[in-house]
Amino acid sequence: MSELFSWRSSTRTQGQGQCVEVGFASTVVRVRDSKNRLAGQLSVGIRQWGLFLNMLKGDSPRGREDTP
Numbered sequence: 001m002s003e004l005f006s007w008r009s010s011t012r013t014q015g016q017g018q019c020v021e022v023g024f025a026s027t028v029v030r031v032r033d034s035k036n037r038l039a040g041q042l043s044v045g046i047r048q049w050g051l052f053l054n055m056l057k058g059d060s061p062r063g064r065e066d067t068p
Contacts, residue, residue: 007023008021020032020033020034021033021037027046028046029043029046029049031044
């Protein structure tokens with residue numbers, strides 16, 4: 001298991017704690033619910049995380065067969 005450096009949450013939550021938190025390690029990114037941190041975590045590879053963010057920003061073609 002990769003060691004997490006720190007958990008981050010969006011600055012848009014304004015301290016309400018109603019979001020997800022993201023933890024970055026050398027090979028994976030982990031995501032957890034800020035209201036229920038003990039419920040588990042989702043782990044994705046660094047490359048897949050970058051593709052996900054690009055898709056959210058509209059920088060990545062959607063539906064292309066060569067995009068994992």
